[in-house]
Amino acid sequence: MEVGIVGLPYVGKTALFRALTGVEADPGGAARANVGVAPIPDPRLDTLARHVETKKIVPATLKVVDVPGLVRGASEGGGLGNAFLSHVRDVDALIHVVRCFTSEAVPHVDGRLDAARDIETVELELILADLQMVENALPRAEKSARKKEADSEARLSVLKKAEPILSEGKPVRGLTLDNDDERRAMRGLAMLSAKPVLYVANVGEDDPQGEGEHARRVREHAAAHHAGFVPVCAQLEAELAELEPGERAEMLAGLGLTEPALHKLARAAYALLGLRSFYTAGPKEIRAWTIPAGSKAPQAAGAIHTDFERGFIRVEVYSVDDMDKYGSEKAIRDAGRQRTEGKDYVMRDGDVCHFLFNI
Numbered sequence: 056m057e058v059g060i061v062g063l064p065y066v067g068k069t070a071l072f073r074a075l076t077g078v079e080a081d082p083g084g085a086a087r088a089n090v091g092v093a094p095i096p097d098p099r100l101d102t103l104a105r106h107v108e109t110k111k112i113v114p115a116t117l118k119v120v121d122v123p124g125l126v127r128g129a130s131e132g133g134g135l136g137n138a139f140l141s142h143v144r145d146v147d148a149l150i151h152v153v154r155c156f157t158s159e160a161v162p163h164v165d166g167r168l169d170a171a172r173d174i175e176t177v178e179l180e181l182i183l184a185d186l187q188m189v190e191n192a193l194p195r196a197e198k199s200a201r202k203k204e205a206d207s208e209a210r211l212s213v214l215k216k217a218e219p220i221l222s223e224g225k226p227v228r229g230l231t232l233d234n235d236d237e238r239r240a241m242r243g244l245a246m247l248s249a250k251p252v253l254y255v256a257n258v259g260e261d262d263p264q265g266e267g268e269h270a271r272r273v274r275e276h277a278a279a280h281h282a283g284f285v286p287v288c289a290q291l292e293a294e295l296a297e298l299e300p301g302e303r304a305e306m307l308a309g310l311g312l313t314e315p316a317l318h319k320l321a322r323a324a325y326a327l328l329g330l331r332s333f334y335t336a337g338p339k340e341i342r343a344w345t346i347p348a349g350s351k352a353p354q355a356a357g358a359i360h361t362d363f364e365r366g367f368i369r370v371e372v373y374s375v376d377d378m379d380k381y382g383s384e385k386a387i388r389d390a391g392r393q394r395t396e397g398k399d400y401v402m403r404d405g406d407v408c409h410f411l412f413n414i
């Protein structure tokens with residue numbers, strides 16, 4: 056699973072990528088996508104670490120791609136042309152960065168700050184790229200459907216549903232699909248405007264909470280489209296990331312923030328992808344593991360090692376909250392709060408696990 060950072064040039068995509076991943080990305084490297092791994096800051100790991108003595112703490116991570124070259128006219132071959140398309144096609148969700156900061160030193164690509172117009176520009180490129188793909192694919196899909204080829208009917212049906220929506224300049228994100236075949240066909244088409252999106256207002260240092268006019272526009276757009284919204288000041292986040300914890304807390308307090316916006320952003324992106332964490336906690340490490348929401352216990356075991364999934368017997372589970380309340384695994388067991396679950400157990404948020412397996 057990976058998330059792509061998209062947006063117009065000079066909005067702070069690479070600044071944000073650097074702050075998220077710690078990768079010293081080349082800001083001028085507009086032709087190449089930067090790829091990195093972002094740790095997901097997680098207060099539950101800190102809670103576990105307060106009670107379980109351990110050597111190291113390993114957070115969950117998320118693969119992040121800084122996608123360059125999305126400009127007005129990109130779908131028609133402008134800017135880097137369709138190079139950006141392949142990067143966007145490969146990611147599972149989008150972080151759409153919208154410029155809300157003013158800077159004399161950094162000109163805006165369209166001359167003037169206008170968050171609503173910028174969002175539209177980017178969305179339209181995704182929509183136009185999809186429309187081209189759909190129009191190219193339709194004649195072929197019709198031919199395959201006439202020949203009754205496998206899966207051709209669902210594919211044709213999805214293409215026919217998507218075309219009028221895209222033609223109206225709307226994303227296919229909310230497209231109604233009738234059955235699993237159509238859902239599979241939809242996934243196979245990997246349309247850009249179908250990907251879940253999280254809006255990030257890159258705000259100025261004077262508006263860290265995102266209460267200004269431009270950030271408000273982004274927030275309203277996100278709300279109207281049932282999408283997530285996080286205000287972030289990429290510049291500030293980069294500075295915060297370099298401070299000692301004590302100094303950081305002081306600077307945050309001065310800004311009226313309780314934690315770096317970057318933490319919120321990383322968690323929101325993780326959730327956007329439908330990901331959840333479960334934990335293992337022992338003397339060697341305390342670790343967060345990633346699973347899709349709704350995973351069952353054997354699948355969770357498989358996140359640690361594929362053999363664990365095959366040889367899964369059962370899992371002993373307690374919650375991070377119980378560790379906070381009782382203070383040790385022994386106390387949790389004595390209080391009867393540790394459960395034994397089998398292969399049909401659906402993992403819950405905040406589970407801490409010991410898997411038993413046979414390999």
Ligand SMILES: Nc1nc2c(ncn2[C@@H]2O[C@H](COP(=O)(O)OP(=O)(O)O)[C@@H](O)[C@H]2O)c(=O)[nH]1
Nearest residue numbers: 064065066067068069070156158161288289290
């Ligand atoms: N003042 C200010 N400048 C920023 C902020 N975020 C990015 N910049 C600057 O804007 C320029 C473009 O940023 P960059 O991350 O390279 O944009 P990209 O083209 O979207 O990847 C750089 O000079 C950044 O230092 C911000 O929050 N405030």
Ligand SMILES: [Mg+2]
Nearest residue numbers: 068069082123
């Ligand atoms: Mg960049």
